[in-house]
Amino acid sequence: MADEEATAGSDNIVTEFNTYEDFLDSQITSLDLYYLEDEELARQLVELGYRGSGEVLKREEFEARKAAAEASRLSKRSQQKTLASSGKELRNIFLKALAQREEANRSGKMTTIIFIRDKNSRGQEISGYIDYAHRLKTEDFEPYFSGRKRLLPRPSDLSFYNWETQTSTSNPTDRKSVV
Numbered sequence: 726m727a728d729e730e731a732t733a734g735s736d737n738i739v740t741e742f743n744t745y746e747d748f749l750d751s752q753i754t755s756l757d758l759y760y761l762e763d764e765e766l767a768r769q770l771v772e773l774g775y776r777g778s779g780e781v782l783k784r785e786e787f788e789a790r791k792a793a794a795e796a797s798r799l800s801k802r803s804q805q806k807t808l809a810s811s812g813k814e815l816r817n818i819f820l821k822a823l824a825q826r827e828e829a830n831r832s833g834k835m836t837t838i839i840f841i842r843d844k845n846s847r848g849q850e851i852s853g854y855i856d857y858a859h860r861l862k863t864e865d866f867e868p869y870f871s872g873r874k875r876l877l878p879r880p881s882d883l884s885f886y887n888w889e890t891q892t893s894t895s896n897p898t899d900r901k902s903v904v
Contacts, residue, residue: 738782739790748787752776809866820870823857827866830858836900841878845887853878853885859898 742748749768757776761767770776772783782790808831810824829835835858842852855878860866868874878885883903884895895903 738780739787739794745782745784745787748782809861810870813870815870817872819876820872823866823876824870826857827861831861833858838883838901839876841876843875843877845877849890850888851878851886852888854883856883856898856901858900862899 738748742751746768749771750764752771753764753767753776757767757770758764761770767776772781774781808824808827810820810827813824815821815824823837823839826835826837830837837857839855839857840852841855842850845851855876860882869876880892880894881896883898883901884893886893897903
């Protein structure tokens with residue numbers, strides 16, 4: 726737990742200061758500059774851990790954490806994708822209901838289990854339970870919302886049953902498991 730707090734504290738350091746020199750300067754006091762009379766020497770002493778009032782970070786470690794923080798920030802931004810249903814004129818009540826739930830399911834605020842009983846392309850009657858959030862993660866829903874594709878259960882969903890071939894499968898997802 727102490728390691729986690731130290732890492733969180735150093736991550737704050739990385740986000741607080743733009744450059745490694747700014748970080749070093751923050752640990753140098755006016756008294757240090759008075760006696761040393763050289764800012765570069767004071768920075769070197771802080772970097773070596775002989776002076777300063779905080780955590781000692783080497784330049785490489787500071788740069789690595791800075792890059793990791795930037796990568797984390799960019800990944801969070803890219804996770805906020807546009808919704809597959811946005812901008813679509815939905816006439817189907819089922820698709821409208823899915824569109825209303827899309828954002829909440831993507832963010833994890835809601836879970837939706839969909840039961841569908843329909844015929845596949847071979848004319849076989851199939852049914853199954855679909856974890857909507859899991860399908861949103863693993864598949865592009867734009868073809869469904871644009872009407873180019875029908876949402877049908879698959880053998881990889883929570884449960885699937887083909888009434889003609891008597892094939893039955895059940896699978897766990899990230900959030901749900903079949904009992």
